[in-house]
Amino acid sequence: MKTLIISDSHGLTEEVQVIKNRHQKDVDAMIHCGDSELQKESPVMADFIGVRGNCDYDTGYPNAIVEEIDGTRFLVTHGHLYNIKMTLMNLSYKAEEENASIICFGHSHHAGSELIDGRLYINPGSIRLPRGREEKTYVIVEVTDKDAAVTFYDHEGAEVKDLNRAYNLG
Numbered sequence: 001m002k003t004l005i006i007s008d009s010h011g012l013t014e015e016v017q018v019i020k021n022r023h024q025k026d027v028d029a030m031i032h033c034g035d036s037e038l039q040k041e042s043p044v045m046a047d048f049i050g051v052r053g054n055c056d057y058d059t060g061y062p063n064a065i066v067e068e069i070d071g072t073r074f075l076v077t078h079g080h081l082y083n084i085k086m087t088l089m090n091l092s093y094k095a096e097e098e099n100a101s102i103i104c105f106g107h108s109h110h111a112g113s114e115l116i117d118g119r120l121y122i123n124p125g126s127i128r129l130p131r132g133r134e135e136k137t138y139v140i141v142e143v144t145d146k147d148a149a150v151t152f153y154d155h156e157g158a159e160v161k162d163l164n165r166a167y168n169l170g
Contacts (some may be wrong), residue, residue, distance in 0.1 A: 007053075009126070013042070016036070019147060033106035035056060035074060065077075072102060077101045084107055088121060096119075110123060110132045111126075114136060135152075147166065
């Protein structure tokens with residue numbers, strides 16, 4: 001199972017559409033972790049599991065969503081309501097409460113992934129305003145049995161190899 005994860009596109013439409021077109025036939029689901037600044041009904045956001053970020057004014061987006069994708073339980077949120085710029089502790093409590101295996105969030109614009117207490121946390125970074133590095137990034141996570149491969153890409157579709165990681169969710 002492959003899932004595209006993007007966040008913090010802050011009003012970009014063409015770039016989000018290009019990434020969507022590039023991968024939609026190869027992935028089972030697409031997630032936007034908020035701050036799209038687009039209306040939920042926008043054609044660009046069609047097919048995305050999307051949540052509301054602190055810069056999203058469309059109240060049609062939920063603050064968080066739990067989605068089962070091919071047997072893997074995802075928690076998707078922007079992160080601002082969980083104070084993720086300071087700690088992942090609040091988000092980890094929510095992940096435990098929801099029994100989520102993979103937690104997708106944005107807000108900080110810092111790309112990265114890590115395994116904490118058997119749960120995989122993924123921040124795809126930002127395709128508009130990255131922080132901590134130059135590349136504008138997004139992610140594809142591939143889950144096979146209990147293994148997860150997190151592959152980061154820049155906005156042009158090239159792998160950002162130093163961010164890529166493999167995890168055992170077992």
